[in-house]
Amino acid sequence: METLTAALRSLLPQGSVITDPVRLRTYECDGLTYHRATPGVVVLPDTAEQVARVVRVCNDFGVPFVARGSGTGLSGGALPREDGVLIVTSRMRRILEIDLDNRRAVVEPGVTNLAITEAVRDRGYYYAPDPSSQQVCSIGGNVAENSGGAHCLKYGFTVNHVEACEIVTPDGDLVTLDRMDPGYDLLGAFIGSEGTLGIATKITVRLSRAPESVTTVLAAFGNIEQGGEAVSAIIGAGIVPAAIEMMDALAIEAAEAAVACSYPAGAGAVLIVELDGPDAEVRRQFERLQEICSAAFELRVAADAAERAAIWKGRKSAFAAVGRISPAYIVQDGVVPRTALPGVLAAIDRLSHEHQIKVANVFHAGDGNLHPLVLFDDGEPGAGERAEVVSGAILDLCIEHGGSITGEHGVGVDKSRYMPRMFSEDDLETMQLVRCAFDPRGLSNPGKVFPTPRLCGEVPGVRKGVHPLVESGKAEQF
Numbered sequence: 001m002e003t004l005t006a007a008l009r010s011l012l013p014q015g016s017v018i019t020d021p022v023r024l025r026t027y028e029c030d031g032l033t034y035h036r037a038t039p040g041v042v043v044l045p046d047t048a049e050q051v052a053r054v055v056r057v058c059n060d061f062g063v064p065f066v067a068r069g070s071g072t073g074l075s076g077g078a079l080p081r082e083d084g085v086l087i088v089t090s091r092m093r094r095i096l097e098i099d100l101d102n103r104r105a106v107v108e109p110g111v112t113n114l115a116i117t118e119a120v121r122d123r124g125y126y127y128a129p130d131p132s133s134q135q136v137c138s139i140g141g142n143v144a145e146n147s148g149g150a151h152c153l154k155y156g157f158t159v160n161h162v163e164a165c166e167i168v169t170p171d172g173d174l175v176t177l178d179r180m181d182p183g184y185d186l187l188g189a190f191i192g193s194e195g196t197l198g199i200a201t202k203i204t205v206r207l208s209r210a211p212e213s214v215t216t217v218l219a220a221f222g223n224i225e226q227g228g229e230a231v232s233a234i235i236g237a238g239i240v241p242a243a244i245e246m247m248d249a250l251a252i253e254a255a256e257a258a259v260a261c262s263y264p265a266g267a268g269a270v271l272i273v274e275l276d277g278p279d280a281e282v283r284r285q286f287e288r289l290q291e292i293c294s295a296a297f298e299l300r301v302a303a304d305a306a307e308r309a310a311i312w313k314g315r316k317s318a319f320a321a322v323g324r325i326s327p328a329y330i331v332q333d334g335v336v337p338r339t340a341l342p343g344v345l346a347a348i349d350r351l352s353h354e355h356q357i358k359v360a361n362v363f364h365a366g367d368g369n370l371h372p373l374v375l376f377d378d379g380e381p382g383a384g385e386r387a388e389v390v391s392g393a394i395l396d397l398c399i400e401h402g403g404s405i406t407g408e409h410g411v412g413v414d415k416s417r418y419m420p421r422m423f424s425e426d427d428l429e430t431m432q433l434v435r436c437a438f439d440p441r442g443l444s445n446p447g448k449v450f451p452t453p454r455l456c457g458e459v460p461g462v463r464k465g466v467h468p469l470v471e472s473g474k475a476e477q478f
Helices: 002-011 021-027 048-061 113-123 139-145 186-190 224-236 249-259 279-292 305-316 318-324 338-355 383-400 416-422 425-438
Strands: 041-043 065-068 085-088 095-099 104-107 162-168 174-178 199-206 213-221 243-248 269-277 298-301 328-331 359-364 369-376
Touching (some): 002 048, 048 085, 048 162, 104 113, 174 186, 243 305, 249 359, 318 328, 318 359, 338 383, 383 416
Parallel strands (some): 065 085
């Protein structure tokens, strides 16, 4: 590692290589603090060329590397390697070009999500994907995880808004993947690959025209079942809002403690519905929405941008707010069909009581993307283990109901062991072949997504006997 560090210092500007043990602790986890590891060395490049040089040095030394942006991920995707290099792109935060004629912007990976919208808002445009952490999360991380957000119901995920990516491949080459390239959709494969296929160093994003009219509604219900019925009725009526979000009583309690969002007192659930589009269409949809939400005991309609922000304040702060009511928590990210929401929520409630672990529910109700927050006291013996059991059981519920183990947070290290529950051996083998085509040496963010990374170059199929690398202790088989 000392020789590797010396090589890195010779390639990068002074102060760009971190080896001090105290400073390294800054990077030991992402937003999911349950998993921690201190990186061997951290580098902070300023340019794509510097990223490429670092990756080439890692290849020369056979050392694994992990890319990290703002570190807001929630699946352990940016968990570093103690025997590797953590490449932090937070210094690469320039907006390189804004082309409104073609509705595009070109940005570096460290640019924050919201910064793009702020750069074009006064000209009537915005960047549609909006994770709750959009004030701080970086575009490079959004690309790696294919991030969504509250408005992905109508506008889609990151993959629907990225036109091209300049990437550093796992062997250190700088190449560009473009949506318009003929042949296989390599850009589509790269987005959401969680850093296992390379590192994005320049991203061309699509800008959207600001809608003519926006109406934001907060509906308060006595219980979560009424809110779920309203969601089904809204979609069943042919209305596709920009967003439909729901929070249960425990999540509301946390938000009130953190940001004093002043949601209706006594609500068992609140529903946030945002309609946007042509003015006449939004007015018609709002009239229908009022009829559908007749069971709500209070209906608030934002009169202006300030009131709209106030309604969203509680929802946007929900994850961090839970820290006000629980010493520790695990954020989950499963998906179920909308019609399965009532049954799955009831099952989560039963799991909560059975294991004596509280669960706060926050979710993108419109597309069935659940974010159960499994609360526990990490100072209580056995509480963490019980929380893990509940967390895993929630993912099992999602799979049983025809859903997914992740909607937008990614698999990372946190959920890799659940992949075989959702995919067959053949499915996982095919995914590994794609990974190996990009990264035959397995150096790019190893240990993420797949429970047992296939050793590139070996013959596909079930191995008879112990693999030589497993026998020597260089690889682990579960």
